[in-house]
Amino acid sequence: MNFCVKWLNPPPQTLVIIINFGDKDMGRTNASMTKAQYESGVATEDPLDHQRSTFSSSEQKVQEVVAKQAAMVDELQSRRRRSAAVQDVRPDLIPVSSQELLEEAYVRCGEVCAEYAKTFYLGTKLMTPERQRAIWAIYVWCRRTDELVDGPNASRITPTALDRWEDRLEDIFQGQPYDMLDAALADTVAKYPVDIQPFRDMIDGMRMDMVKSRYANFDELYLYCYDVAGTVGLMSVPVMGISSSSKATTESVYNAALALGIANQLTNILRDVGEDARRKRIYLPQDELARFGLSDEDIFAGRVTEKWRAFMRDQIKRARMFFAEAEKGVMELDKDSRWPVWASLLLYQQILDSLEANDYDNFTKRAYVGKWKKLLSLPAAYALALMPPTSSPKLLGFS
Numbered sequence: 001m002n003f004c005v006k007w008l009n010p011p012p013q014t015l016v017i018i019i020n021f022g023d024k025d026m027g028r029t030n031a032s033m034t035k036a037q038y039e040s041g042v043a044t045e046d047p048l049d050h051q052r053s054t055f056s057s058s059e060q061k062v063q064e065v066v067a068k069q070a071a072m073v074d075e076l077q078s079r080r081r082r083s084a085a086v087q088d089v090r091p092d093l094i095p096v097s098s099q100e101l102l103e104e105a106y107v108r109c110g111e112v113c114a115e116y117a118k119t120f121y122l123g124t125k126l127m128t129p130e131r132q133r134a135i136w137a138i139y140v141w142c143r144r145t146d147e148l149v150d151g152p153n154a155s156r157i158t159p160t161a162l163d164r165w166e167d168r169l170e171d172i173f174q175g176q177p178y179d180m181l182d183a184a185l186a187d188t189v190a191k192y193p194v195d196i197q198p199f200r201d202m203i204d205g206m207r208m209d210m211v212k213s214r215y216a217n218f219d220e221l222y223l224y225c226y227d228v229a230g231t232v233g234l235m236s237v238p239v240m241g242i243s244s245s246s247k248a249t250t251e252s253v254y255n256a257a258l259a260l261g262i263a264n265q266l267t268n269i270l271r272d273v274g275e276d277a278r279r280k281r282i283y284l285p286q287d288e289l290a291r292f293g294l295s296d297e298d299i300f301a302g303r304v305t306e307k308w309r310a311f312m313r314d315q316i317k318r319a320r321m322f323f324a325e326a327e328k329g330v331m332e333l334d335k336d337s338r339w340p341v342w343a344s345l346l347l348y349q350q351i352l353d354s355l356e357a358n359d360y361d362n363f364t365k366r367a368y369v370g371k372w373k374k375l376l377s378l379p380a381a382y383a384l385a386l387m388p389p390t391s392s393p394k395l396l397g398f399s
């Protein structure tokens with residue numbers, strides 16, 4: 001996924017950017033990958049048992065959110081099964097005039113997506129109209145949130161402003177939106193089983209980003225990646241839906257969604273090392289840098305040495321393992337939702353290839369996916385999206 005900065009204006013601040021996105025029965029296998037699994041290089045035979053004993057404190061916290069979100073979805077599904085009329089979303093009970101305003105709000109969210117995240121917007125066009133507009137509303141809220149800390153007004157944003165943004169979020173979930181874009185999200189979260197916690201956690205991640213410029217170890221970095229990106233997966237899947245023929249557990253699909261967010265953010269971080277260093281920020285685990293004989297000074301000096309290459313190879317390997325975890329879940333999604341997710345996964349994964357092609361120079365070169373590769377990824381993503389939940393994507397190299 002590529003981000004490209006532009007702007008949109010939700011009161012009270014400005015926001016900006018473009019996203020360019022860029023064995024069926026998972027059964028009781030939990031798709032999340034632990035730090036220990038990464039360190040050993042492979043998932044264990046029984047990942048679930050393994051995870052129970054090896055979750056780090058960050059993973060433990062995140063797993064509680066995943067379990068809560070999955071339980072919400074399961075609860076809705078069993079309610080639907082009990083109900084004679086199976087509906088995609090809860091019925092609309094709002095008056096016609098408000099309905100018109102709401103339509104307008106969703107149209108605006110769509111315009112923002114179309115303008116700032118073209119490929120992603122295109123991908124959403126395969127979804128049902130209800131789902132695509134709900135995804136747009138979530139997208140717009142995420143973008144506005146990121147813009148608070150990364151946009152043109154970021155220097156004026158205080159922790160209090162983030163507290164106010166969180167109060168606004170609570171109001172959205174109470175059905176009391178502040179502006180029209182909030183109204184679209186309020187409608188979405190009333191219709192789909194979306195939990196508020198991932199939204200709160202994203203704001204927390206932005207809070208953390210304001211005060212923290214170093215990460216002692218992967219556990220700390222994992223929490224940041226969850227907050228700002230893993231949360232996006234948890235927010236989106238309740239809308240995208242899980243295929244009715246999927247045999248995977250709801251929790252395993254949410255863990256795959258979480259993994260995609262983490263993989264994307266780790267990739268973002270590796271791509272932006274030089275840019276972040278110029279802002280005196282290092283989003284790399286300090287203990288791992290030290291293990292490779294590297295320090296902050298090496299990063300500020302931007303030296304591509306053998307030590308740096310070895311470190312980068314290790315970091316890329318970890319990001320790829322999170323992508324591989326994510327792949328296991330994509331085909332479990334509702335068929336109309338798979339294409340944009342595959343597209344985003346394939347496009348973002350190729351940034352890692354580009355880092356390698358740049359001989360790990362992420363100080364002076366920006367890793368990116370060229371236009372042709374991008375174009376070719378879209379039909380490839382489409383072909384992958386046709387895979388039913390029961391097939392095994394050997395094509396992508398995991399069993």
Ligand SMILES: CC(C)=CCC/C(C)=C/CC/C(C)=C/CC/C(C)=C/[C@@H]1[C@@H](COP(=O)(O)OP(=O)(O)O)[C@]1(C)CC/C=C(\C)CC/C=C(\C)CCC=C(C)C
Binds near residue numbers: 003256326341344
């Ligand atoms: C089962 C399965 C695999 C399901 C898929 C679940 C899914 C849709 C996962 C989405 C993962 C995703 C796209 C995560 C976003 C990751 C990301 C890069 C987040 C960025 C954070 C801040 O980082 P930073 O400030 O360092 O980066 P910039 O310099 O600002 O670029 C974000 C920018 C946070 C804001 C995130 C968004 C605006 C993205 C919101 C996207 C959606 C709601 C739609 C997601 C849907 C699809 C189809 C990808």
Ligand SMILES: [Mn+2]
Binds near residue numbers: 146147150
């Ligand atoms: Mn940002």
